[in-house]
Amino acid sequence: MKIFKVSELISIKRSIETGTSEQLDVVKKIIAEIRTRGDEALREFTEKFDRVSLSSFSVTEEEIETAYQQVDERFISIVQEAAENIRTFHEKQLRPSWMTTEENGTVLGQKITPLDSVGVYVPGGTAAYPSSVLMNVIPAKVAGVKRIVMVSPPDDQGLLPAAVLVAAKEAGVEEIYKVGGAQAIAALAYGTETIQSVDKITGPGNIFVALAKREVFGDVDIDMIAGPSEIAILADDTARADELAADLLSQAEHDPRACSVLVTPSFALAEAVSVEVEKQLSTLPRKDIAARSISDYGAIYVTADIDEAVETVNQLAPEHLEIITENAIELLGKIRHAGAIFIGRYSSEPVGDYFAGPNHVLPTNGTARFSSPLNVDDFQKKSSVIIYSQKALTENGAKIAEFARMEGLEAHARAVEIRLKNDGKL
Amino acid sequence: MKIFKVSELISIKRSIETGTSEQLDVVKKIIAEIRTRGDEALREFTEKFDRVSLSSFSVTEEEIETAYQQVDERFISIVQEAAENIRTFHEKQLRPSWMTTEENGTVLGQKITPLDSVGVYVPGGTAAYPSSVLMNVIPAKVAGVKRIVMVSPPDDQGLLPAAVLVAAKEAGVEEIYKVGGAQAIAALAYGTETIQSVDKITGPGNIFVALAKREVFGDVDIDMIAGPSEIAILADDTARADELAADLLSQAEHDPRACSVLVTPSFALAEAVSVEVEKQLSTLPRKDIAARSISDYGAIYVTADIDEAVETVNQLAPEHLEIITENAIELLGKIRHAGAIFIGRYSSEPVGDYFAGPNHVLPTNGTARFSSPLNVDDFQKKSSVIIYSQKALTENGAKIAEFARMEGLEAHARAVEIRLKNDGKL
Numbered sequence: 001m002k003i004f005k006v007s008e009l010i011s012i013k014r015s016i017e018t019g020t021s022e023q024l025d026v027v028k029k030i031i032a033e034i035r036t037r038g039d040e041a042l043r044e045f046t047e048k049f050d051r052v053s054l055s056s057f058s059v060t061e062e063e064i065e066t067a068y069q070q071v072d073e074r075f076i077s078i079v080q081e082a083a084e085n086i087r088t089f090h091e092k093q094l095r096p097s098w099m100t101t102e103e104n105g106t107v108l109g110q111k112i113t114p115l116d117s118v119g120v121y122v123p124g125g126t127a128a129y130p131s132s133v134l135m136n137v138i139p140a141k142v143a144g145v146k147r148i149v150m151v152s153p154p155d156d157q158g159l160l161p162a163a164v165l166v167a168a169k170e171a172g173v174e175e176i177y178k179v180g181g182a183q184a185i186a187a188l189a190y191g192t193e194t195i196q197s198v199d200k201i202t203g204p205g206n207i208f209v210a211l212a213k214r215e216v217f218g219d220v221d222i223d224m225i226a227g228p229s230e231i232a233i234l235a236d237d238t239a240r241a242d243e244l245a246a247d248l249l250s251q252a253e254h255d256p257r258a259c260s261v262l263v264t265p266s267f268a269l270a271e272a273v274s275v276e277v278e279k280q281l282s283t284l285p286r287k288d289i290a291a292r293s294i295s296d297y298g299a300i301y302v303t304a305d306i307d308e309a310v311e312t313v314n315q316l317a318p319e320h321l322e323i324i325t326e327n328a329i330e331l332l333g334k335i336r337h338a339g340a341i342f343i344g345r346y347s348s349e350p351v352g353d354y355f356a357g358p359n360h361v362l363p364t365n366g367t368a369r370f371s372s373p374l375n376v377d378d379f380q381k382k383s384s385v386i387i388y389s390q391k392a393l394t395e396n397g398a399k400i401a402e403f404a405r406m407e408g409l410e411a412h413a414r415a416v417e418i419r420l421k422n423d424g425k426l
Numbered sequence: 427m428k429i430f431k432v433s434e435l436i437s438i439k440r441s442i443e444t445g446t447s448e449q450l451d452v453v454k455k456i457i458a459e460i461r462t463r464g465d466e467a468l469r470e471f472t473e474k475f476d477r478v479s480l481s482s483f484s485v486t487e488e489e490i491e492t493a494y495q496q497v498d499e500r501f502i503s504i505v506q507e508a509a510e511n512i513r514t515f516h517e518k519q520l521r522p523s524w525m526t527t528e529e530n531g532t533v534l535g536q537k538i539t540p541l542d543s544v545g546v547y548v549p550g551g552t553a554a555y556p557s558s559v560l561m562n563v564i565p566a567k568v569a570g571v572k573r574i575v576m577v578s579p580p581d582d583q584g585l586l587p588a589a590v591l592v593a594a595k596e597a598g599v600e601e602i603y604k605v606g607g608a609q610a611i612a613a614l615a616y617g618t619e620t621i622q623s624v625d626k627i628t629g630p631g632n633i634f635v636a637l638a639k640r641e642v643f644g645d646v647d648i649d650m651i652a653g654p655s656e657i658a659i660l661a662d663d664t665a666r667a668d669e670l671a672a673d674l675l676s677q678a679e680h681d682p683r684a685c686s687v688l689v690t691p692s693f694a695l696a697e698a699v700s701v702e703v704e705k706q707l708s709t710l711p712r713k714d715i716a717a718r719s720i721s722d723y724g725a726i727y728v729t730a731d732i733d734e735a736v737e738t739v740n741q742l743a744p745e746h747l748e749i750i751t752e753n754a755i756e757l758l759g760k761i762r763h764a765g766a767i768f769i770g771r772y773s774s775e776p777v778g779d780y781f782a783g784p785n786h787v788l789p790t791n792g793t794a795r796f797s798s799p800l801n802v803d804d805f806q807k808k809s810s811v812i813i814y815s816q817k818a819l820t821e822n823g824a825k826i827a828e829f830a831r832m833e834g835l836e837a838h839a840r841a842v843e844i845r846l847k848n849d850g851k852l
Contacts, residue, residue: 075832078825089534092526100518107769108515108783113762115796127834163832199796221796240848246841253837285836332811336539340810343533346819346845347812350838354829355822357534358810370541370625370647372808382798384766384784385758386773393772396781399504403780406501406589408553410711411679412776415672419772422666 001248001274003267003300013366014228014257014297019207027182027211034186039193045183050124052158057194059160059176067165076166082355083134083170089357090142093376105389110382114144115221117196118379119188120173121203122164124153124180130167131353135360135374136203137171143379148173149198151188153180180205185212189220202361202374223374227365230259230297231349232318232338234309234331237266239324239345244269245276247322247349252293253286259297261316263309270300310334317368320349339368394425427674427700429693429726439792440654440683440723445633453608453637460612465619471609476550478584483620485586485602493591502592508781509560509596515783516568519802531815536808540570541647543622544805545614546599547629548590550579550606556593557779561786561800562629563597569805574599575624577614579606606631611638615646628787628800649800653791656685656723657775658744658764660735660757663692665750665771670695671702673748673775678719679712685723687742689735696726736760743794746775765794820851 019027033041039057047053068076099109120136123129133150140148150173152160160178168176177195179187185205191197200221201213213222231251233244248260262273277294281287303309310331313321317337325331328343335341339362340352353360363371388396397416404412420426445453459467465483473479494502525535546562549555559576566574576599578586586604594602603621605613611631617623626647627639639648657677659670674686688699703720707713729735736757739747743763751757754769761767765788766778779786789797814822823842830838846852 075828078829081825082829089526092524093536095521098518100515106782110519110784110801111758111761111767116762129833131829131833218793221793243841243844243848246837246844250835250837250841253835280837280840284840286834290837329813332537335537335809336542337807338809340812341537343811343813344815346816347814348819348841348845350826350830350835350841351814351819351822352810352812353838355826356532356812356814358536358812362810363807367644367647368807368809370807373810375536375808377803381763381789381794381796382801383761383764383794384778384788384799385769386766386778386782386784387755387769388773388777388782389770390772393774393777396777399507400776400781402501403504403508403557404776407555407557408712409676409679409776411672411676411706411716412779414706414710415669415676415774415776418669418672419774422669 001277001294001298001300003270003274003302005302014259017207017210019211023207024211027208027215030182031186031212031215034183034192035190042179042183042187042192045181046154046179049181050153051156052154054154054158054178057177057179059165059178063159064165064169067162070162071166075163079130079134079167079170082131083138085355085357086134086138087142090139090376094142099385102392104391104395106392107385107387109385111385112380112382114146114380115199116145117147117149117198118145119149119151119198119201121184121201121205121209122150122152123205123209124155128161128163130163131360132204133164133167134171137168137173139359139374139376140379141172143376145379147175147198149188149195150176151179151184153184154178182208182212185209185216189216200379223361223378224363224367224371226361228255228257228259229364230261230318231320231322232261232263232313232316233322234313234325235262235264235269236306236325237269238326239269241269241272241276242280243345243348244273244324245280248273248277248294248298249280249284249290250350251320252290252298253284256289256292257297258293260294261298261318262300263303263312264300265303265305265309267302270302274300306331313338317366319362319364319368320352322347322349337368339363339373390423393419397426427703427720427724427726429696429700429728431728440685443633443636445637449633450637453634453641456608457612457638457641460609460618461616468605468609468613468618471607472580472605475607476579477582478580480580480584480604483603483605485591485604489585490591490595493588496588497592501589505556505560505593505596508557509564511781511783512560512564513568516565516802520568525811528818530817530821532818533811533813535811537811538806538808540572540806541625542571543573543575543624544571545575545577545624545627547610547627547631547635548576548578549631549635550581554587554589556589557786558630559590559593560597563594563599565785565800565802566805567598569802571805573601573624575614575621576602577605577610579610580604608634608638611635611642615642626805649787649804650789650793650797652787654681654683654685656687656744656790657746657748658687658689658739658742659748660739660751661688661690661695662732662751663695664752665695667695667698667702668706669771669774670699670750671706674699674703674720674724675706675710675716676776677746678716678724679710682715682718683723684719686720687724687744688726689729689738690726691729691731691735693728696728700726732757739764743792745788745790745794746778748773748775763794765789765799816849819845823852
C-alpha cells in the first residue's frame with residue numbers, strides 16, 4: 001500500500017459514473033413506455049432483461065413463507081436483532097410537531113408529517129443484501145410512512161432471494177413486486193395498473209437504475225445517487241496494524257473503486273499496516289477486487305502530528321471514519337465532516353454495516369461536507385403553521401404592507417390592508 | 427375566474443423550465459472558463475452580461491454605510507424586526523447532538539455539525555428582494571455556518587440595491603460579491619482568486635442560474651430549483667369573498683405562471699370570489715401579470731363538502747395553503763401536504779412572506795408531498811457516532827460476522843474476528 005506525506009494530498013473524489021448517452025436514451029425510452037403502456041410494458045421489459053415471464057409481479061404470502069423455510073433460524077434471529085437495533089436508533093430521531101405562542105394571539109409552528117408512500121429498490125444479481133433492505137425500510141417505517149413498496153428484479157425462475165424476503169418481512173414491508181431496472185423506477189414514479197406510484201424512491205442500483213432515478217427526480221423525491229464506498233482511519237501508535245489492515249480491506253472488497261485511506265502521524269504504523277494489507281489480502285475470497293481497490297484508491301498518509309491528521313480527515317470528508325488513537329473520544333469535537341464515525345479499537349466499521357443501529361446508507365465521495373446518513377427526516381416533511389390574530393395583524397399589518405410595497409408587490413400589501421379596513425382598523 | 431366541479435380536477439403542476447440546449451451549452455462554457463481562468467473570466471463575464479467593469483468584486487464597508495443612508499429609517503427598523511422574528515422561529519428548529527448508552531459500553535449517537543460555508547444567490551434586475559436575503563441567510567446563520575457569502579449581479583454603475591445590502595448586513599452577512607449569473611454560481615462552487623468556494627449554494631435566480639446550480643450539484647449542495655409560486659385557499663361561507671380575492675391576487679401578481687386556487691364547498695362563495703377577483707384585478711399596478719396568471723392557472727373548485735375540499739388540497743400539495751373556515755384549526759390534522767399553512771382570517775399569506783418568522787422559501791409545484799420549507803436542517807448535517815466496547819463486540823461479533831458472510835463479504839467478517847482473536851475471545 002502506498003505511503004504519502006500529507007502534502008502530496010489529497011482527495012477521495014472519484015468521478016461519478018454518469019452513464020453514456022446511449023444508456024440514457026435507453027432509460028428515457030423505458031420510462032416513456034411504462035408511462036404509456038403500464039403493466040404491459042413492465043412485463044415485456046421483465047422478459048427482456050430478467051429473462052422471465054411473470055403472470056403476476058406481486059410477491060405472495062406463500063413465497064415469503066417459503067423464504068423463511070429456506071434460511072436458517074439463526075440467521076432469522078440475527079436479522080430480527082439487527083432490525084430491532086436499527087429501529088431503536090432511528091426512533092430516537094423522531095421529532096414532534098411544535099408551536100410557539102404569543103400573548104397577542106400569534107401561533108407559529110412546524111407540523112411534521114410522514115410521506116404518504118415510499119418505494120425501496122433492492123438490487124438483484126449474484127449477491128443478496130438483506131442489510132440494505134433493513135437500512136432503507138426501517139427509517140421510513142419509523143417515520144410513519146404508511147405505504148412502503150419494495151421492488152427487486154427476479155431471477156430466471158421468477159423469484160427473489162430468500163434472505164431479502166425475510167429482511168423485508170422483518171422490516172415491515174407489505175407490498176413487494178418482482179420488477180427491477182429502469183422499468184421498476186418508472187413504475188414507482190408514475191404507476192401502472194398493478195403498482196401505484198409513490199412519493200419517494202430510495203435504494204441503490206446499477207447505472208440504469210441510477211439514471212432512471214435522476215430522470216424521475218422532481219416528479220418524485222429520490223435519495224442520493226451513491227458513489228463507491230470509502231473509509232478513512234485516523235490512528236496512532238496505540239493501534240494494532242493487523243486490525244487496521246483488516247478494516248481497510250473490508251472496505252476494499254466492496255468494489256474496485258472503493259477507497260481505503262489510513263491517516264497517521266506514525267511512520268512505523270504506516271509501514272506495518274502496509275505490510276499487513278498485502279499479507280491479509282492474499283487470503284481473501286474477493287482478493288482481486290480488493291487488490292485493485294487498494295492499488296488504485298488506497299493510500300496511507302503520514303502527518304506531522306494528530307492535529308494535521310484531523311485536518312486531513314476533514315479535508316477528505318469520508319463516508320466512514322474510524323478513530324483509533326489514545327483518547328479517541330476527545331477528537332470527536334474536531335471532526336467536522338464524516339458520514340459515520342467509529343471510535344476506538346472495538347468499533348470496527350462492519351459493526352455499523354449490519355448491526356449496531358445507525359444507518360449504513362451514508363454520504364460518499366466527499367459529500368459528507370454537506371450530506372447526512374439516511375435518517376428519519378428523509379421520510380418526513382415539515383409544514384410551517386402560521387396563525388395571526390386580529391390583534392397581531394393590527395399591530396403588524398402596516399409594517400408588512402410597507403415591506404411588500406418596497407418590493408413592488410402592491411397586491412400583497414392590499415391583501416393585508418383589506419382585512420384591517422373591513423374591521424375598521426385602518 | 428373559472429369555477430369547476432372538483433371531479434374536473436386537478437393538478438397544480440406546471441412544466442418546469444429546463445432551458446434550451448443552447449442555454450445549457452452557454453452555462454457549461456461559463457463554468458469551464460471560471461474553473462480555468464478564475465477572476466479574469468469572472469471579470470469578463472461581468473463586463474459582458476452586467477455591462478460594468480469592476481476593479482474589485484467585493485462590496486466595501488463604505489458601500490454598506492451608503493446603503494443605510496439611502497433607505498429610510500422606518501424601513502431599516504421593519505427589516506430588523508422581521509429579521510428578529512425569522513431568527514427566533516428558526517432558532518426553535520435547532521437540535522442538539524445526542525447519544526444513547528448501554529450498560530455493555532455501547533454508545534450510539536448523532537453529531538450535528540453546521541456546514542462550513544454557504545453561498546446565497548440574490549437575483550438582480552428591476553426589483554430588489556430584501557426579504558429573500560433574510561429568508562436564505564438567517565437559517566444558515568442560526569445553523570452555525572461560519573462563512574456566509576452573498577453574490578448578486580451589479581447594476582451598470584457597479585452597485586447593488588441599497589435595500590438588499592441593508593438586509594444582508596442585518597442578516598449577518600460579512601462577505602458580499604458583485605457577481606451574478608452562471609459565473610457567480612461557478613465561482614461559488616469552484617472558487618477563484620477572490621472568491622473561496624463554498625459547500626452549498628441557495629437562493630433563486632434566472633434560468634442560467636438554475637442551470638448552473640444543476641451543473642455544479644454534487645460538487646456542492648444546492649437548495650431546490652424553485653418553480654413558480656402557488657396558493658390554495660380552503661374556505662367556507664364564513665369567509666369574506668373580498669379578502670380571499672385579495673389573497674389570490676397577491677399570489678397571481680408574482681408571475682404569469684403563478685397558480686391561485688380556491689377550494690370551497692360553497693357555490694355562493696365561489697361566485698362571489700370570482701366577481702371580486704375581476705373587480706380588484708383592474709386596479710393593480712401589476713394587473714397584466716396577475717390577469718394572465720388568473721386566466722391561465724387560476725381556478726375555483728366547488729366540492730361536495732369540507733372533507734372533499736380537504737382531500738382536494740392534499741392532492742394539490744400547494745406551496746401556500748390558507749384555511750379560512752369555521753374552526754379552521756380543527757382541519758390542521760387532516761392536511762398532509764402543504765409548504766406553509768395559514769390558519770384563520772387574519773393569517774393572510776403575505777404575513778408569512780416578510781414578517782411572521784417562518785421561511786418563505788417553500789416547496790412548489792406539488793413537491794410539498796415530499797419537501798419542506800427552507801430550514802435550519804438544510805444548513806447542518808448529521809454524523810452517526812458508534813462506540814463499541816470490548817464487551818459489546820464480544821457479545822455481538824459472531825452475529826455480525828455471520829451476517830457479513832451471508833452477504834459474501836468475508837473481509838468484513840474477518841475485521842470483526844481479528845479483534846476477538848487478538849484478545850483471546852475467539
